Amino acid sequence: MAEQSPPQASHAFFQNRACAYFPCHQGAETLTFNCLFCYCPLYFLDACGGDFRIVKGIKDCTLCRKPHAPGGYERTLARLREEIRARQQREKPRTLEASGTLD
Numbered sequence: 001m002a003e004q005s006p007p008q009a010s011h012a013f014f015q016n017r018a019c020a021y022f023p024c025h026q027g028a029e030t031l032t033f034n035c036l037f038c039y040c041p042l043y044f045l046d047a048c049g050g051d052f053r054i055v056k057g058i059k060d061c062t063l064c065r066k067p068h069a070p071g072g073y074e075r076t077l078a079r080l081r082e083e084i085r086a087r088q089q090r091e092k093p094r095t096l097e098a099s100g101t102l103d
Helices: 072-090
Strands: 053-055 058-060
Antiparallel strands (some): 053 058
16 A cells, blocks of 8 residues: 655644654554644543543553544544533523513
8 A cells, every 4th residue: 555645734733754753653653643633632521422430549541542543633632622612501690580680
């Protein structure tokens, strides 16, 4: 099989082969490994959708390659949008009804 060239560097893909940790996840496909989310923006979510485990009370994402794999940029942004919408719904301001009471 012919070797594929990596995706074009753009807003959705970045690779730093000079990094001392590249690739930072063992077994990752180096040709398509995306370094854009070196620090995952979904880390703060309990239900991030990634392959993490809890080790001594700390979230360990070393087994997760989802943000670094092809399509990871799109998946990560979709999950962030979903979380933003959910938080906006929870924080929707209460409005005064015609009776003068809060709904």
